[in-house]
Amino acid sequence: MKFYFTTLVTTLYFLNFVTSHAEERKIYLEKNKYIILNGNFVQGGIIFGKSIPDTSIKFINRSIYQDKQNRFIIGFGRDFPKIALVEIQYKKTFITKNINIKKQKYKVQRIEGLPKKMVTPPESVYKRIIRENKDIAKVRSLNTKIDYIFQDFIWPIKGIISGVFGSQRILNGKPRRPHYGIDIAAKEGSKIVAPTDSIVRMAEKDLYFTGGTIMLDHGHGVTSVYSHLSKILVLKNEKIKKGVVIGLVGSTGRSTGPHLDWRINWFDQRLDPSLFVQSIK
Ligand SMILES: [Zn+2]
Numbered sequence: 001m002k003f004y005f006t007t008l009v010t011t012l013y014f015l016n017f018v019t020s021h022a023e024e025r026k027i028y029l030e031k032n033k034y035i036i037l038n039g040n041f042v043q044g045g046i047i048f049g050k051s052i053p054d055t056s057i058k059f060i061n062r063s064i065y066q067d068k069q070n071r072f073i074i075g076f077g078r079d080f081p082k083i084a085l086v087e088i089q090y091k092k093t094f095i096t097k098n099i100n101i102k103k104q105k106y107k108v109q110r111i112e113g114l115p116k117k118m119v120t121p122p123e124s125v126y127k128r129i130i131r132e133n134k135d136i137a138k139v140r141s142l143n144t145k146i147d148y149i150f151q152d153f154i155w156p157i158k159g160i161i162s163g164v165f166g167s168q169r170i171l172n173g174k175p176r177r178p179h180y181g182i183d184i185a186a187k188e189g190s191k192i193v194a195p196t197d198s199i200v201r202m203a204e205k206d207l208y209f210t211g212g213t214i215m216l217d218h219g220h221g222v223t224s225v226y227s228h229l230s231k232i233l234v235l236k237n238e239k240i241k242k243g244v245v246i247g248l249v250g251s252t253g254r255s256t257g258p259h260l261d262w263r264i265n266w267f268d269q270r271l272d273p274s275l276f277v278q279s280i281k
Contacts, residue, residue, distance in 0.1 A: 021040065021042070022038065022039055022040055022278075023038075023039075023040075023041065024036060024037070024038045025037045025038075025041070025099065027086065027088065027095070027097050029052070029055070029088065029090040029093070029095060030090075033052055033090075034052075035049060035050065035051045035052070035055065035057075035088065036049065036050040037049050037074075037099070038050075040275050041076075041099065041100065041101055041102060042076070042101060042102040042103075042104060042275075043076055043077070043078055043079065043080045043101060043102070043103055043104040043166070043272075044076065044077070044078055044080075044104055044165055044166060044270065044271050044272030044275065045075065045076050045101070045271070045272065045275055046073065046074075046075045046076075046222070046264075046266060046271050046275065046276070047073065047074045047075065047076075048071070048073065048150065049064075049071065049072040049073065049074060050069075050070060050071055050072075051066055051070040051071075051072060052070060052090075053070065054090060054091050055070070055088060055089065055090050056088070056089045057072060057086065057087070057088050057089075058086075058087040058088075059074045059084070059085075059086055059087070060084075060269075062267070065143055065145065065220060065221075067145065067147055067220075071147070071150065072220065073149055073220040073221060073222060073266060074086075074266070075221075075222070075266030075267075075269045075271050076101050076269060076271075077266075077268070077269035077270045077271070078104075078106075078165070078166050078178055078180065078270050080101050080269070081101070082100060082101055082103065083098050083099070083100060083101070084098070084099045084100075084101050085097070085098055086098075086099060104165075104166055104272075106166040106167055106168060106178065107164070107166075107167040107168070108167070108168050108169075108170065109167070109168070109169050109170070110169075110170040110173075111169060111170070111171050111172075112172060112173070113172070114171050114172055121208070125208055128208055129208050129209070132204075132207045132208060132209075135202065135204075136202070136215070136225075139201040139202050139215045139217070139223055140223055140265050140267060140268060141267065142201065142217055142221070142223065143220070143221050143267075144199065144217050144219050144220075145219065146199065146217070146218070146219035147219055147220070148196045148197040148198055148218045148219050148242075149196070149218040149219045149220050149222045151196040151197060151242060152196075153195040153196055153276040153277050154193070154195050154196075154242065154243065154277065155184075155195070155277050156184075156192045156193055156194070156195050156226060156246075156260060156262055157184055157186050157190060157191070157192050157193070157249065157260050158184075158186075159184040159185050159186040159190070159259075159260070160184070160185045161182055161183065161184060161185075161274075162183045162184070162185040162259060163179055163181070163182060163183030163259075163261070164179075164182055164274070165179070165180065165181065165182055165270075165272040165273065165274060166178055166179065166180070166272070167179045180263050180270040181225070181227070181261040181262050181263035181273065182261075182262055182263075182272075182273050182274055183259045183260070183261050183262075184259060184260045184262060185257075185258070185259045186249045186258065186259060186260060187249065187258060188230060188248075188249060188250055188251065188258040189230060189231075189248050189249060189250075190248065190249040190258075191245045191248060191249075192226055192229065192245065192246055192247050192248065192249060192260055193242075193243050193244060193245055193246065194216060194240050194241070194242055194243065194244050194246050195216075195224065195242065195276070195277075196218055196242045197239070197240065197241050197242050198216035198217055198218055198224075198239075198240055198242075199216070199217040199237065199238070199239050199240075200214065200215070200216060200217075200234045200235060200236055200237060200238045200239075200240060200246075201215045201216065201217045201223065201236065201237070202214060202215035202236065203232050203234055203235055203236045203238075204232075205232060206252065206253075207227075207253060208253065208254070209227075209253050209254050210225070210227035210228060210252075210253045210254075210261070211227065211228045211229065211250065211251075211252025211253025211254075211255060212227075212228065212229030212230060212231065212232050212247065212250055212252045212253070213225065213226065213227050213229065213253075214226040214229065214232060214234060214246055214247055216240075216246070220266075221265075221266050221267045222264065222265070222266050222271075223264070223265050224262065224263065224264045224265075224273070225261075225262070225263040225264075225265070226246065226247060226260060226261075226262060227253065227255075227260070227261040227262075227263075228249075228250055228251055228252050228253050228255040228258075228259065228260070228261055229247040229248060229249065229250050229252065229260075230247075230248050230249065230250025230251070230252060230258075231247055231248040231250070232246075232247045233245055233246055233247050233248070234246045234247070264276060
C-alpha cells in the first residue's frame, strides 16, 4: 500500500511555481495622497500595503489592522474571485476600489480504484478531527499586532518540492480538499527553521491529519503551519527568532513519506508559500 501511494504522489506533482510578478499599485485618495499596494495580485498572493493617517480599510468585510507606520496586509486565497473590493474611509470620504486578481492554474489528478478506507477517515475519529480543526481555526483567527510578517522569509528547509500549492486530487470520483501547502521532500530528522521571527501558537505532537504540527504567528493575521514532524523543539507561546530550529522532518499523521508540508494563511485565506520566499517586497 505504502509503495502504491508513494508512486502516486510522485506522478502527481510537477514543478508548477507561479512566477512571482510582484507589482505596485496605488489607490488615490486625493491629489498626491494614496495607498500603496505591493505584492502578487494573484490567487494565493499576499499584498503589503502602506496607507496614510486618517484612513481605515475594509477588505472581505474585515477591518484591516494598520500599525503605527500605516502598514497593513491583505491576502487572496486559492479560489479568490477575479475582482477584490477594497473599501476605504479617508477622513469623511468613502472610496471603494476594485482590484483585479489573476487566476492560478491548478493541477488536477483523477485516481480511481483506491480502497475506501484510504479515501474517508473512519467515523471513530470524527470527534477528534472536529476538535483539532477548531484549535487550528482559533490560531488562524488571530490578528496579532506584531510586524514579523514584514521581514523577508527564508525557506524553512531546503529540498525538492514534491507538492505545489493548490493542486487537487479526485479520488474514486470524489474531489478532495485541494492541497494548500507546498511539500518539501527531506530526510527524516532534517532540521526545520522559522522563516521569520514568530510566536509559536501551536506545538502538537499528534494531530490526526498532520501528525506533529507547529503553527507560527507572523502578525497581521498571517500564520504558517509545519506538518508531519517527527520532533517538536518549541513550546506554545514561545517567541522565537528567524532561523531557529523549530522541529524535525518526519512522516507523522496521514503522510506517505518524510517531507515537510508548509502552509501559510492570512486568516481563512490560504496563501501560496512559494510566493513568500521569492522577493515580493
Ligand atoms: Zn502536503
